[in-house]
Amino acid sequence: MIKSVLTKVEKGKYLTIRYFVNFMIGGLVAVFPLIINFIGEMAAYPLIENNYYFGMPLVIQGSFWPELFYNHPILYILLRLFILFLFGGMLASIGLAVSTFVKNRYIVLIVPFLLVLGIDVLSSAIGNLSLSLLFLGNVETTWEIPVILFVGIFGSFVWYYTVGGRNETI
Template identity: 30%
Template structure:
């Protein structure tokens, strides 16, 4: 019994590693992830630049224009573009992976060696990890750009309207940890959008529709939330929670994106299994 369980665990690990390697190869071999990477770096740099003070503006305390404060502005500043582009960037990384497998017939080939339930679980995990790491690396590269562009100074004091309201004590006491928290929040949001795209792939065969629908849905939901004046605006949850009129708990943002990721994961899994069973193909 123990030997059987050990063999099963090794088989699952082999499957996950294989699918992760496959996603990494796709990441470098297709044009969509490269465009997504350039877009991610571009909008982050744009956020740094729109916050940069004009030479003609006299700054009362130059220390306020430091890299840590600028980092928050790249995510939550009114003129920064990250919040509105992240859903599109996330799905361009690997959100159409399942659709490609279905379209090219690769899925049928791999199901000759793997149970279909293990396949979809491995696919969801590999796409999630690749998307998370992709955004995490992009964020840190942009942060290094910010360190070159801005003074690497710790925030001198709390200033209303400048210092972020979200997790303010962490920002003041441990700015590096604060940066890691925000990058984690952004990466989790990207993971959620990528798994939503995988769920759509079980019903929609058009690759471009699979890539566009999560972003279009985001825009529609954001419009409705703005009309209703809701604190649950997706735009706020992606980046504008720093200086929002609503007070967000430190754990609320990462937990919200984690919950959406889990729900979209379960939805994608159930839709795929149901679709597979209806097709009368049960794999190995």
């Protein structure tokens, strides 16, 4: 990072904007391939109703909001993309927070994924929701997803704002 850049903005505003831009880019990187895939699938199968016999995966009872999937499928997909956007932004923000005390860029890249892997092992060991790469598959909507999002986003922001305020030179 460029250490001797003179800006006309105070450090708190700079850190907040940097965190927000990092969060948005992380979310877009997580969601962009899925949006392209969805557009391609809509071009191939535009108006076919969801049917098990056509090889389409169904959202069964006890899954992530099956009523919304069958009544408003586009809204369901947008909601799932929004949740994945939040998780992508959270992982990018955790990396940004870790970068305040770790200077090796490869370690900064791998720490968020190791953290998710550790949380997955711990939550699976105590019998709660698995946070693996398929955690947003057909799982019930529980309190754990919003809590993990809140703790990850808010915690990484507080960490970056407090520690980054001491480490960043603007």
